[in-house]
Amino acid sequence: MKNTQTIKNSNHEILFIQIDNKNKFINCIDSQRVLNTLYKEENIDISFISAVFSGRRAFSKTIIKDLYYLPKGYEALITFSIDGLYKVVITQSFKMQYYNCSFADLFCKQLESQIDKKGINNIAVSFSAGLDSSSILFSLCDIKKRKKDWNVIAFCWYSDEISSQDDLLYSENVCIELGVPFYKMPICYGDLFKVVDNFEYSPIIDTSILFMDVEKKIQDELLKLYENEDYLIINGHGGDHLFLDPVPAAMIFNKPFFSNLNRIQRYSALNYIQLIKEATFSYLENKNSTDFEIQRTHAIYEACSNNCWSKDTSSSVTTLYPFTELKVIEASLSYKLDDILDSKYSRYAYRMSMYDRFGHSIFLRNSKGHMTGSYQLAIKHNQIKLLDLIQDGFLVKNNIIDMNSIKNIFEKVSLGYTGFPYILGLVLSIEILIEHLMKKGLIHDEV
Numbered sequence: 001m002k003n004t005q006t007i008k009n010s011n012h013e014i015l016f017i018q019i020d021n022k023n024k025f026i027n028c029i030d031s032q033r034v035l036n037t038l039y040k041e042e043n044i045d046i047s048f049i050s051a052v053f054s055g056r057r058a059f060s061k062t063i064i065k066d067l068y069y070l071p072k073g074y075e076a077l078i079t080f081s082i083d084g085l086y087k088v089v090i091t092q093s094f095k096m097q098y099y100n101c102s103f104a105d106l107f108c109k110q111l112e113s114q115i116d117k118k119g120i121n122n123i124a125v126s127f128s129a130g131l132d133s134s135s136i137l138f139s140l141c142d143i144k145k146r147k148k149d150w151n152v153i154a155f156c157w158y159s160d161e162i163s164s165q166d167d168l169l170y171s172e173n174v175c176i177e178l179g180v181p182f183y184k185m186p187i188c189y190g191d192l193f194k195v196v197d198n199f200e201y202s203p204i205i206d207t208s209i210l211f212m213d214v215e216k217k218i219q220d221e222l223l224k225l226y227e228n229e230d231y232l233i234i235n236g237h238g239g240d241h242l243f244l245d246p247v248p249a250a251m252i253f254n255k256p257f258f259s260n261l262n263r264i265q266r267y268s269a270l271n272y273i274q275l276i277k278e279a280t281f282s283y284l285e286n287k288n289s290t291d292f293e294i295q296r297t298h299a300i301y302e303a304c305s306n307n308c309w310s311k312d313t314s315s316s317v318t319t320l321y322p323f324t325e326l327k328v329i330e331a332s333l334s335y336k337l338d339d340i341l342d343s344k345y346s347r348y349a350y351r352m353s354m355y356d357r358f359g360h361s362i363f364l365r366n367s368k369g370h371m372t373g374s375y376q377l378a379i380k381h382n383q384i385k386l387l388d389l390i391q392d393g394f395l396v397k398n399n400i401i402d403m404n405s406i407k408n409i410f411e412k413v414s415l416g417y418t419g420f421p422y423i424l425g426l427v428l429s430i431e432i433l434i435e436h437l438m439k440k441g442l443i444h445d446e447v
Helices: 032-036 047-050 103-116 132-144 167-177 207-226 249-253 258-286 292-311 326-332 348-358 371-382 383-391 403-416 421-440
Strands: 003-008 014-020 025-029 067-071 075-082 086-092 122-126 149-157 181-186 232-234 316-320
Touching: 003 025, 014 075, 014 086, 014 292, 067 075, 067 086, 067 292, 086 292, 086 326, 103 132, 103 232, 103 316, 103 326, 103 348, 122 132, 132 149, 132 348, 149 167, 149 207, 149 258, 181 207, 181 292, 207 421, 348 421, 371 383, 371 403, 403 421
Parallel strands: 122 149, 122 232, 149 181, 232 316
Antiparallel strands: 003 075, 014 025, 014 067, 075 086
């Protein structure tokens, strides 16, 4: 007879679930101290990490055997079977909702509510002049007309080593227009790919580990600006996940050609190079998951997981992520694929909602600042050190990756022939996590 148990996460930012299959027992963990006791050589799940690199990654799984995670607003159904196996199914508790206001109006109300609950008036916006951070900054400035005691600033991290500073200048001009102080926080390639000892590391595979040192430096600078007073950081991570941007090209081809002609035309107008690349890879890899809602569900889960862990760490700084708030997610689900694609703009319906409310051309701007150049320089200048880390590391030791392939990727990235591939971010994230665990004495070199 099957034994089924349900775990709901309604109160914690993130909840970890340890499954004891032998005794059909589930242990819920919300403590970093308890998590640290699980970091042992025998608990590292080599088969799961291997699956990550073969495209068979399990939803909600961590690098620790039989340990899963639930962001706030999700529930897990765990079924134990008589053959000694178990199955974990993750579902979301939120559903699509139609609200009696525009997406921009709802977003503004939810952002104000989030901040009011914290009771902190010093507010720093991570601002790149992209769609999501612009939505946050313009909403805050609108709310600030009533909240006179709010002290709002914008900041961004940047690198002088990147050749073009156009996006930085654009961001600065927008802030001048809004009357918001804008702080530029310089970083260099040496700030990336470093182990930060006083951060709590997640057992979730997450590429944000690559710039933890940058986050720490930014927090220190903001503390100085606010003269050691409490402050909030507002971060736009998750906005692209809600609308699955960019839309995978495989979805464009999951119906007969002529029924998708308009969709293909709109998509190719936005990025025809990406369309050709993704269509080719989709054909070669025979991808199965071409359903928009399924992939968006996965993307939202990923964003909620990243944001929940960031809010749950030991850092004294509070970071708010308005795009993964319940009502904002529910409102975004009312937009379907045809609402998102347009001949000129990605995330069309959301973008136009913000434009209608604020009337600023920033919401009609597709380009935005990025840090690809800094990643490339970090690879170039730290190539020997990073290659040694990988060569002597966990993934090569366990025959999970091919070192020659990694060297080839390094060479292309350091020469600027390509951007910063996600696969390279995964490799470095895992190796930096393992190195951190070794430094803390939680695991040893034999792993």
